Every structure is written in C-alpha cells, then in structure tokens.
Amino acid sequence: DAKTTQPNSMESNEEEPVHLPCNHSTISGTDYIHWYRQLPSQGPEYVIHGLTSNVNNRMASLAIAEDRKSSTLILHRATLRDAAVYYCILIYSGAGSYQLTFGKGTKLSVIP
Amino acid sequence: ETGVTQTPRHLVMGMTNKKSLKCEQHLGHNAMYWYKQSAKKPLELMFVYSLEERVENNSVPSRFSPECPNSSHLFLHLHTLQPEDSALYLCASSPGWGPGTQYFGPGTRLTVL
Numbered sequence: 550d551a552k553t554t555q556p557n558s559m560e561s562n563e564e565e566p567v568h569l570p571c572n573h574s575t576i577s578g579t580d581y582i583h584w585y586r587q588l589p590s591q592g593p594e595y596v597i598h599g600l601t602s603n604v605n606n607r608m609a610s611l612a613i614a615e616d617r618k619s620s621t622l623i624l625h626r627a628t629l630r631d632a633a634v635y636y637c638i639l640i641y642s643g644a645g646s647y648q649l650t651f652g653k654g655t656k657l658s659v660i661p
Numbered sequence: 662e663t664g665v666t667q668t669p670r671h672l673v674m675g676m677t678n679k680k681s682l683k684c685e686q687h688l689g690h691n692a693m694y695w696y697k698q699s700a701k702k703p704l705e706l707m708f709v710y711s712l713e714e715r716v717e718n719n720s721v722p723s724r725f726s727p728e729c730p731n732s733s734h735l736f737l738h739l740h741t742l743q744p745e746d747s748a749l750y751l752c753a754s755s756p757g758w759g760p761g762t763q764y765f766g767p768g769t770r771l772t773v774l
Contacts, residue, residue: 591768595764642759650703
C-alpha cells in the first residue's frame, strides 16, 4: 500500500496562510489524494481531494506536484477553528478492491 | 437526525462479553465503512460495504464481525475482545463505493477490561 508522510505538528498565526505538506513517493497512477481533518472528540471531516490537477474549494486549496509524489494543503487564512489534526490519505478503488492508507497526520495549532 | 450517527458513544466491556456497535446514516449513501483509531497509531480501515455487500476486509480478526442489513445501517459485533482492542471505532458513509468523499460519525469509544 502507498504510504504518506507528514510533519507531526505545525503552528500558524491566525489569519495567515498555512501550507501543510504531504509526501507520497510510492503513489500509483490510480491513487486519489484526499485530505481530512479531525477536531478533538469528533470524527474526521472531509477537506478536499484531487488526482492530478490542483483543486480549490471553499475550505482550502490542494496543490499536487507534477510527479504526484507530494502534495500541499493550503488554508488561505487560518482561523482558530482550523486547529485540528490534518490527514493526507491515498485512496484506490477498482477491480473489486478498496485500499485506503491514513498517515499519522499533522497537528495544526493556530495562535491568536 | 442528520448525517452519520453512532451508538453507543462510550462502551466498557469485559473480555468475555458480547456487544454490538451501531451506525446509521441519513444521507442516502450506498457505501459504509468501519475504522479503528488507536492512540498513537494511524486510522485503520477495517471493513467496507457497498450496497450491503462487503467489498473489503482488511485482515481484521474474526472477533470483529460486521453486519450491513441495509444501506442505512451498519453494525460491528464484538466478542471475546482483548484489551488492545480498546480504541475509537468510527463509522463513515459515502454516496458510492470509490474515491469520493466520506462522511464520518462521531465514533464509539470502546474500553476492553
């Protein structure tokens, strides 16, 4: 299974942009890159996903390297509510199989 | 109720007990999932169901037995668990089976004595 590597923790000042990196050097061509976040005492929450092209939604942007071996989740203006553990995940589904690999996640702290 | 709900939210059981975790989704989704989240370990996918049929079973011990009677309900039956099975058990659902968005419930905190 493809693995992901993320920094254990990061800090950001409130209202500043945050770039959360993820390495997935063994990614296969059919793996989708997903980002989820988990607040304390809650289940994970979907943030964004992509395959090859950069993606934007109301929560964040996802920048995918041209070789797809790394990606970066971008929060444009961090708020206190963005403090959470962010998971970079690879998902493969096909041919009767479903494979999903969670990393250890990055704990993001937002400083007021 | 909306979203994905799980009951109970907390469960303490002995190693000889039999208990069940319940998950219900009110989103009209066709795929449901069980995950295990242990302290200091990444989230682990346990089972995947699509249209009530099991798609994936990630080498989970037989003391964990899933059941999906319909696309809205998912159960995890537990028997003769070990203390190392203590963890947060999360349920999720998605519109279809595939690399799309999953919606998670709040989890059941299980403690095995």
